[in-house]
Amino acid sequence: MALYDRIAGFYDPWSRSVVEDVEFYVDHALASDGPVVELAVGTGRIAVPIAQAGVRVIGVDSSPGMLAVARSAADDAGVSDLVDLRVGDLREPPVSERVPLVICPFRSLLHMTTEDEKLRALRAAHGLLEPGGRFVFDVFSPSREDIEETDGRWLEREPGIFERADWDESSRTLSLSVRSGEIVETFELHWLSLPEWLRLLDEAGLGVDALYGWFDLRPHVDEEDLIFVTRRRG
Numbered sequence: 001m002a003l004y005d006r007i008a009g010f011y012d013p014w015s016r017s018v019v020e021d022v023e024f025y026v027d028h029a030l031a032s033d034g035p036v037v038e039l040a041v042g043t044g045r046i047a048v049p050i051a052q053a054g055v056r057v058i059g060v061d062s063s064p065g066m067l068a069v070a071r072s073a074a075d076d077a078g079v080s081d082l083v084d085l086r087v088g089d090l091r092e093p094p095v096s097e098r099v100p101l102v103i104c105p106f107r108s109l110l111h112m113t114t115e116d117e118k119l120r121a122l123r124a125a126h127g128l129l130e131p132g133g134r135f136v137f138d139v140f141s142p143s144r145e146d147i148e149e150t151d152g153r154w155l156e157r158e159p160g161i162f163e164r165a166d167w168d169e170s171s172r173t174l175s176l177s178v179r180s181g182e183i184v185e186t187f188e189l190h191w192l193s194l195p196e197w198l199r200l201l202d203e204a205g206l207g208v209d210a211l212y213g214w215f216d217l218r219p220h221v222d223e224e225d226l227i228f229v230t231r232r233r234g
């Protein structure tokens with residue numbers, strides 16, 4: 001069973017309040033003219049609105065359960081013909097097409113455990129891009145206050161859906177647990193500092209066009225969130 005399969009049935013209710021990034025990614029998709037590759041497409045939270053805006057999306061995810069939910073969301077929205085969903089690993093995406101835009105929303109790159117794995121993922125994104133194409137993604141790098149606010153406490157994130165964050169600053173790992181009824185799942189997210197991201201992007205052949213601190217396009221200063229708009233060099 002792939003990571004996320006067990007929670008595919010309640011991922012959408014769990015992330016119901018996460019809406020701030022949708023317009024940001026849809027705007028990038030429209031500006032690119034598509035097609036767009038979304039790495040770690042999940043349940044189509046971003047891919048379906050992109051298709052509804054008229055842009056073709058190829059979505060890759062390692063969880064068949066998440067993709068089944070995405071397929072049904074695309075059907076319900078009447079955009080199945082614009083959403084092409086493929087089971088696969090984002091480090092070796094099953095995509096032969098070259099596209100003007102690759103995206104990886106909602107911190108999914110932090111599922112890559114090590115710097116080497118993150119670099120593999122960045123190189124994979126680079127390899128999918130047309131010359132000059134863009135790779136847009138968001139991650140986080142928490143402050144001490146962010147950590148202290150949530151560490152080690154079960155919080156009811158949505159009715160009947162509980163979330164707990166266990167932070168390990170020494171290994172820079174967030175163990176994020178989610179519980180609904182009898183189902184409990186824990187994911188690990190591995191963060192990096194801004195200079196480390198900049199070094200990996202450079203090694204992957206991606207230049208930074210913009211770095212935002214939030215989806216309203218405020219420049220990154222010292223926010224937890226890092227929203228990168230990068231461009232394939234060469």
Ligand SMILES: C[S@@+](CC[C@H](N)C(=O)[O-])C[C@H]1O[C@@H](n2cnc3c(N)ncnc32)[C@H](O)[C@@H]1O
Nearest residue numbers: 004040041042045061062063089090105106111
């Ligand atoms: C936080 S969800 C994000 C889903 C979607 N992009 C969104 O914004 O709602 C993370 C997704 O990453 C996928 N994932 C984790 N590791 C992966 C990997 N190595 N290759 C492909 N998908 C992966 C999970 O299956 C899950 O659907």
